[in-house]
Amino acid sequence: MVFSFLFNKKKHSSKETNITPNPKSTESNKDNQQWANRKGELGEYKVNIQLDQFPKNYLHHSDLLLKNDKSSTGYSQIDHVIITPYGIFVIETKNYQGTIYGGKDRKTWLINGKFKMMNPLLQNYGHIQGIKNNVNEKYYNNFISIVSFTKRCTLKLDEELRKINSNQLVVYDIELTEFINRKMAVLKLQNKEPLLSNEDINLIYNTLANENIIDPLIRKQHVDNINSHKATNNNLHKCSICQKPVSDKVKAFCLSNKKFEGKIYCFEHQKKF
Structure with a gap:
């Protein structure tokens, strides 16, 4: 079946010319984590399908890991980047469920008005900086950030x-394809000639391919460092048993309740005490 193929395909290096790497996957022994990973993979695969529909001289990468000294982990992991004659689109994919509230200049956004998430535009800004570290500065004004x-x-x-x-x-x-095409149309009206030649596009593509880190140990360490950082982030609170995120109010309640002995529990696991 198609979905079975999607979830079990092997990962390829983005260094293979004109071959887009398969979506990221993370091994886990927990069924719910495996399902979350599969949903994420499917979402990124859907983006890859859309990017494949663009002209052949529009080159794209998926799941790039680049060195970035300014990142907390020392690396930037970019979901997708497509290099076109009128701009370099850097795409961050998200697979949340619920209502997302946010603004360009807000450090954190809200999910369902309760749970905080990092502003993904700020996250993608860091990804763009990671790419800029590896390309000529003459391309610096050609980036478009999409979440x-x-x-x-x-x-x-x-x-x-x-x-x-x-x-x-x-x-x-x-609507990703629609927005990229609409943005391209605007850029074409603003610029009589393409901003990037085919030579530029190939140079950027090959540079990123060569700098992409495919070592599985480094990639795993990068993910572990991100998870460790999240765990120590004061804005993120999880149930001590199931690791489900909880609100600040639930955290405060648990910490003020002596029977929980300083631990945080979701509503479901509070009932066990």
């Missing part, structure tokens, strides 16, 4: 993040 959410969520964002004249866009995954 793609699945339709499992509802976006409640600043209007400017949905306006095509912005270089920071937030879209649903099913």
Whole structure:
């Protein structure tokens, strides 16, 4: 079956010319984590399918891991980048469920008005900086940041993040192709000639392919460092048993309740005490 193929395919290096690497996957012994990974893989695969539909001289990479000294882990992991004659689109994919509230300049966004998440535009800014570290500075003004959410969520964002004249866009995954094409049309009107030649596109593509880190140990350490950072982030609280995120109010309640002995529990596991 198609879905069985998607979830079991082997990962390829993005260094293979004109071959887009398969989506990221993370091994886990927990069924719920495996399902979460599969949903993420499917979301990224859907983006890959859309990027494959663009002209052949529009080159793209998926799942790049680049050195970035300014990142907390020392690396930047980029979901997708597509290099076109009129811009370099750097795409961060998200697979949240619920209502997403946020704005361009807010450090954190909210899921369902309760749970905090890092502003994905700030996250993608770091990814763009990681790419800039590896390409000629003459390309620095050609970047467009896009954050793609699945339709499992509802976006409640600043209007400017949905306006095509912005270089920071937030879209649903099913409309990614439409937004890239619309942005390209605007850029073509603003510039009589392409900003990047085919030679430029190939140079950037090959440079990123050569700098992409495919060592599985380094990639695992990068993921572990991210998870460790999240665990120590004061804005993120999880149930001590099931690791389900809980709100600040639940955290405060648990810490003030002596029977929980300083541990945090979700509503379900509070009932066991």
